[in-house]
Amino acid sequence: MTFSPLVEQLLESLRVLPGVGPRTAQRMALHLLERDREGGLRLSQVMAEALDRVGYCRRCRNLTEQSLCSICEETRRSDRTICVVESPADLMAIEEAGGYQGRYFVLHGHLSPLDGIGPEDLGLDALEKLVREEAPDEVILATNPTVEGEASAHYIAEQLRPLEIRLSRLAYGVPMGGDLEYVDSGTLSRAFLGRQAFSD
């Protein structure tokens, strides 16, 4: 026994969403069909429109349906630093943390030769052009602290080195509020290497 063909198609299509398995897909499909057709119709319309119209900011590659994203439009932000991140989610996490007032550049991924993701997919020529034109004081390479993120940061550093701009990387160390017992050994040894003078 299965549901009707169209309901089965809906169940299958819902599985493109991350974290949605067969049981969750069934719960979602029946919820929409039984209890919220209006909300579902609106979702399908907004989804189609967003997927059609949302593209990259022409300056920083942040997601936007405009030519320039809202961060690039903000005149009160400093042009003196550009923070390079792997994803819009990383950008949002930095914004939510607060404190950073500069600009961004979004790679939408990291170098991954095995998956065929090279410098052109990450917009690295556009990044070099941006840095050349705007000549910021500093470029912060805030790619993820993973093997691929490290490799991407090193590649970008090599590419930007001739421009003689200060390059930096986020500090490694133990996460705030954590228990040393549960910090992995790689992070712990990095935190020792990067230890700082105690001051109060």
Add this chain to the structure above:
Amino acid sequence: MTFSPLVEQLLESLRVLPGVGPRTAQRMALHLLERDREGGLRLSQVMAEALDRVGYCRRCRNLTEQSLCSICEETRRSDRTICVVESPADLMAIEEAGGYQGRYFVLHGHLSPLDGIGPEDLGLDALEKLVREEAPDEVILATNPTVEGEASAHYIAEQLRPLEIRLSRLAYGVPMGGDLEYVDSGTLSRAFLGRQAFSD
């Protein structure tokens, strides 16, 4: 800081899905925008089509985009029993359990005066007409073992009583594979009341 207006609309719309909070909505939206626009476009199309075309089977009120659902179309099933369930998910659970070979009737809810859900919303006139016309040997009232499910079963039983057809209810008892320690006391006392002669 927020995402662009269209991305924010997508985040908000995704929250109509059950179990989807702000973090999950963000993960879903960015996954579709960054990694699977094609899957997302297909999902939006199938969702719109399903919400537009899937309705109720004219005989049993199961979800279908046809006039009759696949269960009602199946000629090999017995017309001698009709099993009344609250939802298509319950119907599917009974089908997956196997063993039942009869027909169904789907209420799409239970009586709930406080929410304004009355007999007409559950198609009880259609159920009475169906039972009158097809004169099955038995109607199984498989509404949920909850206060509302019980009340609905009793209401339906009253309505069908003049037709003098055998009415039954699923057995109450301890769930298979469970540990008595964790069975709630209501279920346990029902299981005592319904105890059966031991045979092997």
